[in-house]
Amino acid sequence: MKTSTRQPVIKWSGSKRAVAHILCRLWPQAGAGARYFEPFVGGGAMLPVRPVADGVAGDTIKELVGLWIEIRNRADKVLNHYSRLWHQRESEGHQVFYRVRERFNREKNPLDLFFLSRTCVNGLIRFNARGEFNNSLHHTRPGIHPDRLSEIVYCWSRMLSGIEFLAVDYRATLDSVGAGDLVFLDPPYAGTRGRYHPESFDFEAFYRELERLNSVGARWMLTLDGRAGARIYEKEVPPSLYQTSVSISTGNSPFTRLMNVSLDGVVETVYFNFKPPAEALRAAYSKKQASRRQTSRRRR
Template sequence: MQPSLFADLQDLRDTADDVPPFRTQLIKWIGNKQRYAEQIIAHFPKTYGTYFEPFIGSGGVMANLVPDRALGSDIFGPLIEIWQCLSDDPDRLKHWYAERYHEFHAGDPKDRYDMIRARYNAAPNGPDLLFLCRACYGGVVRFRKKDGLMSTPLGAHPVIKPEKFNKRVDMWVPRTAGARFERLDYLEAMARAAPGDLVYCDPPYAHSQSILYGAQAFRLEELMEAIADAKGRGVHVALSIDGTKKSGNTYCDIAYPDDLFENEHFVNIGRSMLRRFQMDGQTMEKEIVRDRLLLTY
């Protein structure tokens, strides 16, 4: 039976095997794993200490896992500002969204969206990003290479009303109650993990455009070194990374040390939202994507 909206954290854990996957998004973010989180979590250790997610993004895996203790982090300040507000003052988060929703509907939607986006670009902040990520085209928050400014236009979909967003906040609060959120480089976050802890890495993919992440500088070789260091300390690490594209026929070869990972699994994540964005919404039947899930245990 699905737990009630106000079920406490222990209730959520006790009934975790009896409820359907949690797929109600709070924010939209490219690479969101929420729809496939149960496939990923099925390969996590049954017991672990603190859960770390150093590329927090939309937090979809954490919300399905409902960990006792967790650290969600990213170097992207506006994104972490949203997560910290959810944790510290969810009513304020609701106010942020409602205020911009009404601002958006006070005139021509495109003009109002452009105004909010221009304000964000002049001074990047969590409140504006919260609304923009829900209103922008395809939920793809894109940043221009030349100046780092968000450039995604307004989407064609209706923007959810504050009342519906408020319900989502109420659903997310108990699911992230065990977590704290900090603005950290992923290397610093991973260095905090102790023996028996679990780190889930979902970094920008090597075959994706870096402009979609607008945040932490990322080198695959550096991440592999951090994973090796964590494994050496007795930390469990799971890594989502490029797997196959184009209906599984193109294998994305990622270089990593032969003895770093003990197991490899594939997660079918459907059609690529990035490719849909690039193709202006054209049909995507031939663009099936499968992620690799690499495990150090």
């Protein structure tokens, strides 16, 4: 099977992987010298389909950003570390996972985080309120074989050249955004934010930042989760801040899967401070309709 960056290198809850191919068509034509900014990078699903090569990506989780930098700069080292632990876990059993988890929570080595993320339940990176990784070993699955993983890591490593990574608050990542730059915004989910980061997210401050981006002439696309099953997480983005919006289905929430509750799809609203190409917008809209039809068929 041909491997590519379509397979995630870092699995992330709330990843835009399922809709990245739809969203990437919604950008306007980038002007010469335009840069790409992604200040809530998480699992970086939009990076392989970014509209321009050069840019800046950030996140407040230091070890996650550290891992991105290692994947970009030292793919060999990432893979050797994973392979050594993976084989150790094969021969010595599940205690290896828990020893690495303890060590990661003490020393915060991003390479340990990578091993944990690839061998834990559903591959979900999850921290408790003290910032400790707390997901368990996936007992029935050994985690991806190092040989298969190597293709994925090398592919991503090449693709990431041109991206600078910062372990900072989103406003610091956006500090140097200028006219014509393209910004993809995927802030923490209202329904899940506490699980990744103990701090809650200040949407009022976020809207002020959108206003600033408008004033410097940047073009941004913002995704906000709307509904997952019966729960409604929608945020009201002040209409004066954006020009267009569309709702699309992003599939099942990994958190609801993990918790074994409702498997209803998550619907997101995507906001733009520009007019996306009409055809791409129509296609995004019809995808939503198709996926709604599928959901209602499953319910019957």
